[in-house]
Amino acid sequence: MIGRQTYFFISLLTVISIFSCRNKEEEVECLPADPTPYTVVIPPFFPPMDIPADNPMTVEGIDLGRFLFWDVQLSADNSISCGACHLPEAAFSDNSQFSVGVNGAVGTRQSMALVNIGWARDYFWDSRAATLEEQIHDPVVNPIEMAETWEDVVSKIEADPIYPPKFLAAFGSTDVTELRMRKAIAQFLRTLISADSNFDKWRRGEYILSESEFRGYELFLKEGGDPEVVVGGEFGADCFHCHVEAGMQFSDYLPHNNGLDAVFTDLGVGGFTGDPLQMGKFKTPTLRNIELSAPYMHDGRFSTLEAVVEHYNSGGQPSETIDPFMKYTSGGLTLSPQSKADIINFLKTLTDTSFVNNPAFHNPHE
Numbered sequence: 001m002i003g004r005q006t007y008f009f010i011s012l013l014t015v016i017s018i019f020s021c022r023n024k025e026e027e028v029e030c031l032p033a034d035p036t037p038y039t040v041v042i043p044p045f046f047p048p049m050d051i052p053a054d055n056p057m058t059v060e061g062i063d064l065g066r067f068l069f070w071d072v073q074l075s076a077d078n079s080i081s082c083g084a085c086h087l088p089e090a091a092f093s094d095n096s097q098f099s100v101g102v103n104g105a106v107g108t109r110q111s112m113a114l115v116n117i118g119w120a121r122d123y124f125w126d127s128r129a130a131t132l133e134e135q136i137h138d139p140v141v142n143p144i145e146m147a148e149t150w151e152d153v154v155s156k157i158e159a160d161p162i163y164p165p166k167f168l169a170a171f172g173s174t175d176v177t178e179l180r181m182r183k184a185i186a187q188f189l190r191t192l193i194s195a196d197s198n199f200d201k202w203r204r205g206e207y208i209l210s211e212s213e214f215r216g217y218e219l220f221l222k223e224g225g226d227p228e229v230v231v232g233g234e235f236g237a238d239c240f241h242c243h244v245e246a247g248m249q250f251s252d253y254l255p256h257n258n259g260l261d262a263v264f265t266d267l268g269v270g271g272f273t274g275d276p277l278q279m280g281k282f283k284t285p286t287l288r289n290i291e292l293s294a295p296y297m298h299d300g301r302f303s304t305l306e307a308v309v310e311h312y313n314s315g316g317q318p319s320e321t322i323d324p325f326m327k328y329t330s331g332g333l334t335l336s337p338q339s340k341a342d343i344i345n346f347l348k349t350l351t352d353t354s355f356v357n358n359p360a361f362h363n364p365h366e
Helices: 004-021 059-069 137-141 150-158 162-172 177-191 197-202 211-221 269-273 307-315 339-349
Strands: none
Touching: 004 150, 059 162, 059 177, 137 150, 150 177, 162 197, 177 307
């Protein structure tokens, strides 16, 4: 039989535990006693994934995040989910130039592909969100996207009977908060790993690049310019500076002005920071699954890879903030038709059909 002192001590610990789990003002999280840890399998040649200490990956958290990512209740009129603008078949992007939000509102930027986002940084085209958890806040309240309030989202999710057991499993209580939702969605997004393209298989010794694909790869890695005119020129395509292969991400995730416009209608990073040196700069997207994520650029102005390659071949438009790597605004790269075709064939080796067809990423509400 338990003595009175022991019983009192156990009861006190229980009360303290419950209180600490429900301290919403300080957003203190209480994980379940035995969450199921989720170990991210790092693909060959990839760096470790930087997972926040306050949002460890768990099977339960990922499951909750997947349900929330695909839940139309996050929008004001219950018509669209996060997944509505990030479709699996489009590499978790949108094949429309601009996504349509609630009440038919149309955006001004193309939906970025959600590929290997756990290795990315500074989210959105204008790099205004420092973390993935922070990024998830904005689309819900954006008037041309989901146009909802997080308070209303909390109320709707609290009233949905499928969610109490999922919040309990993921966070130790049935309390629904914005922070918990953002954390769960972030966990799910970090599982969207693409690493089984033909290029990955080639790096693992499981695929042989065709002659055209390999020529395209070599051009991708070479400096542009005539070596007799430009020091270090290699008649290459100059792609590797911003779409770096290191870490297998094919992006440096940094903002660049790639010569789209001489006069900016969208100020990009500069519009967020106010820094005149960042005007017209946009975050570099990954090239993984680029074959599937048309149209291209922050405003979806190019509908084909051929148009994208020709933009860089032309040298782009000069401006005060154009990137130093855009060195050929006068004269262009002068790539031959065969070279341009080879580059596109190489880019298509980055297509990962197992990624876009993975049922673990698809809508669980259907």
